Amino acid sequence: MRRRRQCTTWSCSAVDVQCQRLARHDGPHGASPTSTYERHWSWSDGDPDAIEVLPGTVWFHPPDRARHAKTARRLGEWTALGLFAALLWWADSWATAFVFLALEMLLSVRRARFVDLGRFTAGVWRVTKVAPPVIFGVAFVLHGEGRNAKKAGIEIILGPVVVGAFSLMPRSEWPAYKRSQAAFDAQQKERRS
Numbered sequence: 001m002r003r004r005r006q007c008t009t010w011s012c013s014a015v016d017v018q019c020q021r022l023a024r025h026d027g028p029h030g031a032s033p034t035s036t037y038e039r040h041w042s043w044s045d046g047d048p049d050a051i052e053v054l055p056g057t058v059w060f061h062p063p064d065r066a067r068h069a070k071t072a073r074r075l076g077e078w079t080a081l082g083l084f085a086a087l088l089w090w091a092d093s094w095a096t097a098f099v100f101l102a103l104e105m106l107l108s109v110r111r112a113r114f115v116d117l118g119r120f121t122a123g124v125w126r127v128t129k130v131a132p133p134v135i136f137g138v139a140f141v142l143h144g145e146g147r148n149a150k151k152a153g154i155e156i157i158l159g160p161v162v163v164g165a166f167s168l169m170p171r172s173e174w175p176a177y178k179r180s181q182a183a184f185d186a187q188q189k190e191r192r193s
């Protein structure tokens, strides 16, 4: 059996993600922020900064052995964290333990995670490697570039992690987007049947 390996290419743009396709795949690279996310980013080697958001999930499924090793490691980490939190609770207060756990979970985010609420999305992701290091920062997320760009939302930078909430597109573009999305879904359904 051939070993399944993940493509090692990373995107070099504002969305810092590893390609979620198999190694030596054909065509552009792609990655969804989670295994169930219904869209994915797509980019090519020629121009990694030109990222497109396309429908469909692109998510690498690691082989079982790698997954089991990862689960064991996670379990070990959680046990250690749990013990430390219990110690904090006992020595100080439940609030200290809670803050410790919350910060620990936030700062250990490796992959971007997003929750979609219609036109809006909220999520947490890691700071890009090219970004200047910031310990704490607050920034606006804009639609497009330039001084006249509309504000889309806000992001808070906490060391290596960014927490943000913003709208995916201006309200004026949303109906057109929904229509094209519906058309695409219908087309996919037709192709499948």
Ligand SMILES: [Zn+2]
Binding pocket: 007, 008, 009, 019, 020, 021, 025, 028, 029, 030
């Ligand atoms: Zn790739």
